[in-house]
Amino acid sequence: MAFELPKLGYEYAALEPHIDARTMEIHHTKHHQAYITNLNNAIAGGEWETKNIEAILAGVSKLPAAVRNNGGGHFNHTLFWTVMAPNAGGVPKGDLLDAINRFFGSFDKFKEQFAAAGMTRFGSGWAWLVKAGNELKITSTPNQDNPLMDLAEVKGTPILGVDVWEHAYYLKYQNRRNEYLAAFWNVVNWDEVGRRFK
Numbered sequence: 001m002a003f004e005l006p007k008l009g010y011e012y013a014a015l016e017p018h019i020d021a022r023t024m025e026i027h028h029t030k031h032h033q034a035y036i037t038n039l040n041n042a043i044a045g046g047e048w049e050t051k052n053i054e055a056i057l058a059g060v061s062k063l064p065a066a067v068r069n070n071g072g073g074h075f076n077h078t079l080f081w082t083v084m085a086p087n088a089g090g091v092p093k094g095d096l097l098d099a100i101n102r103f104f105g106s107f108d109k110f111k112e113q114f115a116a117a118g119m120t121r122f123g124s125g126w127a128w129l130v131k132a133g134n135e136l137k138i139t140s141t142p143n144q145d146n147p148l149m150d151l152a153e154v155k156g157t158p159i160l161g162v163d164v165w166e167h168a169y170y171l172k173y174q175n176r177r178n179e180y181l182a183a184f185w186n187v188v189n190w191d192e193v194g195r196r197f198k
Ligand code: MN3
Pocket: 027, 031, 077, 163, 165, 167, 168
C-alpha cells in the first residue's frame, strides 16, 4: 500500500491571517506530496513497502537517507496539519494543561521554551512537544528527523510539532521566524494535542 497525501480538515485559507493560503497550498500539494512520492519510490519492492510509517521511522537508522528524509517528511507534515485548526489557539485543557504546568512551570513558560526550540534550530527542522513515558519534553530535530526515529537524541511520541523550514513561513514572514512562531499559537488545535497526549 503506497502512502497517500492526507486531505486537510480545513481550507487552505482557513488559517489566515496567521498562516497564508498560498503557503498552505504549496506546502501541502507540493512539499508534502514530494515527500510521499519520494518515500514510496525509496521503499518500492522491498521489505519495508508493507510497513506502517511508525515502524519505518523506528528502524530508520538501518535504511537509506531517502527513507529517513522522506518518511520523516511524510509523518511530520501529517501531524502538523492536524495540530492546527481554524478558530483554535487558546489554552490546553485538563490533563494536558496539568502536565504542561508540572513539567514547564506554567503555560507561558512552556510557550517560551517551545518557541526557543524553534528559534535555535539552525537551518531547517522542527520543534516538538514529546510524550516520553510519563514525562513531557521539548526538543527540536534537524531536517525531517523526529522523536520517533531510533536515531533521535530525544525519543518519544510527538504530540505537537511546528515546521521551521523556511518554506513554512517565508512567503508571509520572510526571515522573521519569530513572528511565525508567535502567530502559530493562534492556530494550535489543543483538542487534537490533548487526544495525542492520552
Ligand atoms: Mn514543511
